Amino acid sequence: MKALFRPIGAALTKAIAWFTARLHNEQTALQTATAFVAIAVIVQVLIPSSGLSILFSLLSVLGATNARIKPLHKWILAGVPLLVALPYAGTHNPSLAPLMVQMFIYIGLALGLNLVVGFAGLLDLGYIAFFAGGAYVYAIFASTQAAKFSPWFAEHAPQGLGGWWFWAALPLALAVAALLGLALGLPVLRMRGDYLAIVTLGFGEVIQVISRNLDTPINITGGAPGIAPINPPSLGPISLGSSTAIYYLGLLFTVLVGIAMVRLEQSRVGRAWAAMREDDIAAKAMGVPLIKMKLLAFATGASFSGAMGMLFAVKQQFINPDTFGFMESIGILAMIILGGLGSIRGVIVGAAAVTLLRFQFLRDISDYFANWGLPPAIDVTKYQPLLFGLILIFMMIYKQEGLVPAARPTVDINALEGANPPVSGKGASVAR
Amino acid sequence: MTVLLEAKKATKRFGGLVAVNEVDFQLKKGAIQSIIGPNGAGKTTFFNLITGVYKPDGGSLIFDGQEIGGKGPEQIAATGISRTFQNIRLFQNLTAIENVLVGMHLHLKASLFDAIFSLTRHRQEELEAKRAALQYLDYVGLKQHANEIAKNLPYGAQRKLELARAMASQPKLILLDEPKAGMNPRETEEMMDLIRRLRDERQMTILLIEHDMKLVMRISDSITVLDYGVKIAEGTPEEVRKNPQVIEAYLGKGAAS
Numbered sequence: 001m002k003a004l005f006r007p008i009g010a011a012l013t014k015a016i017a018w019f020t021a022r023l024h025n026e027q028t029a030l031q032t033a034t035a036f037v038a039i040a041v042i043v044q045v046l047i048p049s050s051g052l053s054i055l056f057s058l059l060s061v062l063g064a065t066n067a068r069i070k071p072l073h074k075w076i077l078a079g080v081p082l083l084v085a086l087p088y089a090g091t092h093n094p095s096l097a098p099l100m101v102q103m104f105i106y107i108g109l110a111l112g113l114n115l116v117v118g119f120a121g122l123l124d125l126g127y128i129a130f131f132a133g134g135a136y137v138y139a140i141f142a143s144t145q146a147a148k149f150s151p152w153f154a155e156h157a158p159q160g161l162g163g164w165w166f167w168a169a170l171p172l173a174l175a176v177a178a179l180l181g182l183a184l185g186l187p188v189l190r191m192r193g194d195y196l197a198i199v200t201l202g203f204g205e206v207i208q209v210i211s212r213n214l215d216t217p218i219n220i221t222g223g224a225p226g227i228a229p230i231n232p233p234s235l236g237p238i239s240l241g242s243s244t245a246i247y248y249l250g251l252l253f254t255v256l257v258g259i260a261m262v263r264l265e266q267s268r269v270g271r272a273w274a275a276m277r278e279d280d281i282a283a284k285a286m287g288v289p290l291i292k293m294k295l296l297a298f299a300t301g302a303s304f305s306g307a308m309g310m311l312f313a314v315k316q317q318f319i320n321p322d323t324f325g326f327m328e329s330i331g332i333l334a335m336i337i338l339g340g341l342g343s344i345r346g347v348i349v350g351a352a353a354v355t356l357l358r359f360q361f362l363r364d365i366s367d368y369f370a371n372w373g374l375p376p377a378i379d380v381t382k383y384q385p386l387l388f389g390l391i392l393i394f395m396m397i398y399k400q401e402g403l404v405p406a407a408r409p410t411v412d413i414n415a416l417e418g419a420n421p422p423v424s425g426k427g428a429s430v431a432r
Numbered sequence: 433m434t435v436l437l438e439a440k441k442a443t444k445r446f447g448g449l450v451a452v453n454e455v456d457f458q459l460k461k462g463a464i465q466s467i468i469g470p471n472g473a474g475k476t477t478f479f480n481l482i483t484g485v486y487k488p489d490g491g492s493l494i495f496d497g498q499e500i501g502g503k504g505p506e507q508i509a510a511t512g513i514s515r516t517f518q519n520i521r522l523f524q525n526l527t528a529i530e531n532v533l534v535g536m537h538l539h540l541k542a543s544l545f546d547a548i549f550s551l552t553r554h555r556q557e558e559l560e561a562k563r564a565a566l567q568y569l570d571y572v573g574l575k576q577h578a579n580e581i582a583k584n585l586p587y588g589a590q591r592k593l594e595l596a597r598a599m600a601s602q603p604k605l606i607l608l609d610e611p612k613a614g615m616n617p618r619e620t621e622e623m624m625d626l627i628r629r630l631r632d633e634r635q636m637t638i639l640l641i642e643h644d645m646k647l648v649m650r651i652s653d654s655i656t657v658l659d660y661g662v663k664i665a666e667g668t669p670e671e672v673r674k675n676p677q678v679i680e681a682y683l684g685k686g687a688a689s
Contacts, residue, residue, distance in 0.1 A: 283523075411566070
C-alpha cells in the first residue's frame with residue numbers, strides 16, 4: 001500500500017506546492033490568475049455542469065488579490081468573475097446557482113471555524129450548532145412557525161414576517177449565535193485538546209436534539225419535520241428570492257466574513273489568539289487574558305456561523321434538524337484541514353473544493369454508474385463520510401499544513417523605518 | 433534606594449516537598465540581582481511564585497507597593513513584571529516582530545470591532561506598534577530578522593527575542609531565567625551587555641537565575657542563595673563567594689575548611 005500511495009501523494013503535493021507558490025508570489029500571481037480564468041472558461045465549455053469552472057474562477061480571484069497590480073485592476077480582476085461571470089453562468093445553468101451559494105455558505109462557515117481552530121487553536125467539533133442557531137432565528141419568524149406558539153403572530157402575521165425581517169434578523173442571529181458560542185465557551189474554559197473536542201462534540205449533539213424536540217410542550221422549532229416554507233428576504237419592494245439575488249447575498253456575506261478574517265488576523269486580538277495557540281503560559285506572562293480571549297474566539301467564530309445559517313435558511317426555504325448533524329461539523333473541519341489550518345486563502349480553496357466534491361462530483365459519478373444497474377446500496381452520493389475520512393487521513397499523512405499553507409504576515413522594515421518623525425504615544429515610546 | 437519587590441516568608445509546597453520555604457527577599461529598584469543555588473534549590477519555583485504561575489501556600493509577595501501573591505500571571509504582568517523562560521517559550525510559528533507585538537499586548541487598545549471595521553484609530557495604533565516593535569528588535573540586534581519565523585532563528589537569537597518580547601511590555605522588573613543557557617562565549621558577552629543596558633538606559637530592575645558563576649559574579653549587585661528551598665545566604669558577590677554555607681551547598685560538607 002505504501003509503495004502505491006507514496007508516489008501519488010508526493011506527485012500531488014508537488015503539483016499543489018507549485019501552484020501555491022505561483023499564487024503566493026506577487027510576480028507570478030497575475031499570470032496564474034489569468035491562466036485560471038482561461039481554464040475556467042475552457043472547462044465551462046467542455047463540461048458545463050461539473051462546477052469545476054467555479055473552482056477555477058475562485059482560484060483566479062485569489063490569485064488576483066495577491067498580485068502586485070493597481071488596486072483598481074485588482075478589483076476588476078476579482079470583481080468580474082464574481083459579480084458578472086459566475087452569476088451569468090448560474091442563470092444559464094440552473095444547477096450551478098445553488099451550488100455556488102452552497103459554496104459561499106461553506107466558505108463562510110469554514111472561515112469562521114478556522115478562526116476558532118486555526119487562529120485560536122481550540123478544536124471545535126460542534127461548530128454546526130451555531131449555524132443552526134442562525135438558521136432557526138430567521139426561519140421561525142419568516143414562516144408560519146411563529147404563529148404556532150405566539151398568539152400575536154397568529155393574529156397579525158400568520159404567514160410570518162416579510163422580507164424586511166432578514167435585515168432585522170441579521171444582528172439578532174449574530175447575537176444569538178455569539179451567545180451560544182459563550183454558552184459553549186464558559187464550561188470549557190479550563191479544558192484543552194481532547195477534552196475540549198469531546199465537550200464541543202457533545203454541544204453540537206445537544207443543539208441538534210433540542211431543535212428536534214422543541215416542538216413540545218410549545219412548538220418553537222417545528223420538531224423533526226422542520227420549518228417550511230421560509231419567506232425570502234427583500235430589499236424595500238424588491239424580493240431577493242431569486243437564485244441570482246441569493247447568489248449576490250451569499251457573495252456579500254462571504255466577502256464581508258473574508259475581510260473581517262484578514263483584518264482580525266493582523267490585529268492585537270488575532271495575535272493574542274495566535275499566542276494562546278502557540279504557548280498559553282508565555283501568552284499569560286505577556287498579559288494576554290486567556291479566558292477573555294477564548295470566549296471572544298468562540299463568540300466571534302459562532303456569530304459568523306450564525307450569519308451563514310440565515311443564508312442557508314434563505315437558500316433552502318426549508319430547514320430541519322437533520323441538516324445540522326455531526327457530519328456537517330466534520331465536513332467543515334475537513335475543508336479547513338484540506339485548505340490549510342489558519343490559512344485564509346487555503347480555507348477558501350478547501351471549502352470550495354470539498355463543496356464541489358460533495359455536491360457535484362459524487363452526483364456526477366453516481367449518475368454515470370446509474371446506467372450500470374448497480375444496487376442502490378452502492379450509490380456514490382452516500383459516500384460523503386468516506387470522502388471526509390479520506391481527506392482527513394490523506395492530509396494528515398502527506399500534507400499537514402494543507403493545500404495552501406498559512407503564511408505569517410510580514411512587515412516592510414524599510415517603510416516602517418522611513419523618514420517619518422518619531423512617533424509618540426503609548427506603546428511607541430522607545431528611547432534609544 | 434526603594435524596595436521594588438519584597439517577599440515575606442514566601443512558601444510553596446508540592447505535596448510533602450517544600451520547594452520554597454519561608455523565603456524573605458528584597459529587591460531594590462534599579463538593581464541587578466541574582467538568585468543562585470544547586471539544581472532543585474527552588475529558584476525557578478520562586479520565579480513562578482513571583483510571576484503567578486504558582487500560587488504561594490504562605491507568606492506574601494509585595495511588588496511596587498501592592499500584594500501580588502495569589503494573582504494570576506496576566507494580572508501580575510499588568511502590574512509591570514515580565515519574564516523570560518528557562519526553556520525558551522517563544523510563539524514559535526509567529527514571526528519575530530509578531531512575538532514582540534504580543535509582548536506589547538497590554539499597551540495596545542484595539543478591540544475586536546476596531547480591527548474588523550479597520551478604524552483609523554486602529555490602523556494608526558498598528559502602525560505605531562509595529563514601529564515600536566521594530567525598535568525593540570533593533571535594541572537586541574534582531575532588526576533584520578523581523579520577518580523570520582521565531583522557531584527558525586538560531587538559539588542565541590531566540591533568547592534575545594524572548595528578551596525583546598519581555599521588554600515590549602515595558603515592565604518595571606524583568607525576570608530572566610538562565611539567560612545564557614546554551615550560548616557561546618560571544619553571545620554571552622552580548623547578553624551581559626544587554627542586561628546592563630536594560631538597567632542603565634531603560635531603568636529596569638533585573639532579577640536573574642543563572643548557573644554560570646562567572647557571569648553572576650561579574651554582573652550582580654547582590655546575590656541570594658537558595659538551597660533546598662531555604663535562603664542560606666545573601667549579599668554582594670564578594671560576601672557570597674566567601675560564605676562557608678554557600679561553598680558547602682555547592683561542594684559538600686567539609687569543602688569550606
